[in-house]
Amino acid sequence: MLGQSLQILPCWNTATSCHRHATSFPILRRRERRRSNKRLDIAATATMATPSGSVQVQPGSPEKVAPYSDSEPRRLILLRQAQSSRDNRSLRDYDRPLSQSGKLDAAKVSHKLRKLGWIPGLILCSDATRTRETLKIMQEQVRGFFEAEVHFLSSFYFVAAMDGQTGEHLRQAICKYSADNVLTVMHFP
Template sequence: MNASATVSVGSCLSTSKPLCVGLSPVPICLPRRRRRCLMIEAEVELAASEAQSSYRRLILLRHAKSSWQYPALRDHDRPLSKSGRVDAVTVSQKLQRMGWIPQLILSSDAVRTRETLKIMQEQVRGFLEAEVHFISSFYSIAAMDGQTAEHLQRTICQYSSGEILTIMCMGHNRGWEEAASMFTGASIELKTCNAALLEAPGKSWEEAFDAAGYGGWKLQGIVTPSSNL
């Protein structure tokens, strides 16, 4: 090692001046102003990340149109119609384009909701990668006046975790329409294969439900098979 190289490295270690690297490895000393800029940039990125993670997104999706071709079947066992299958494809693709892909899916166990989900999973990989639970009570609760919103809240809090930011609940009317209206405080109509997109602040799902209550969830939109989204 020559003398000039030794002096250069020592100078860097004792001052805050930038170093032109001639040897490897050597410490990299940044000017104080540059270090401060990097710290501010890191703080901004962290704040943006924390702000994003403090919002919860809830998709309330009514199943696609079912078939009445087989009148002997129980209502629970009715499959999708041909148009219902087409609608499920369309809505899944629209949700993907909008970036509303759930990490957790809670669904009624009726045949028409299972088939709706299966088609969506075949179309969009994100739906296939989501955690899925079939909730038998989602089928019956939808027929009970005024009980769906509270039941959805309890079930979501039971199955969710802090890392899950987007959840999709799949079910039936009149309960799904009623729950969407109660959460947002607006009168919402959900035809078959319509999805209401709701959002509320909260670092957990429990916190989001506590803070928003009934009427405090923001309606970000309603996705329908025929909407231009």
């Protein structure tokens, strides 16, 4: 999770969006990037879809994201759970906890998202053990994550296996709960 750069891409067409604003959610995408010393880092860029094309945005400056709209930009952050432990082979996949390095990564990512100003009002989280632990650590580290409305969705555990259905499933979940800044904690977004 932590050793991947972050990139924002448009999530769905504004004409089919259920939200009240005329902007589209950007979507967070992971991209592997390693330094020469084998340490991993996080970088972030943002691209917002606009009626006339795309606008590049510097992290931490959301007011510059949508110059074409009076409303606040909306953001969808897809976050994969932190690294899980495989120490106990008798546990079901669903019940696997985080590894020690996964716990450290979850804390680091929460601070990175806070630094970027990407504090969600809504968190949609898989109800698997490792995603719950990832969210709990993030909430302990950054108060804004604790203050967000949280919904645990069992379907997020299974949607990773449904090839091609993740985007539509996310759109439906976001439309149901509706918020401007949404964080999802899932498996292989």
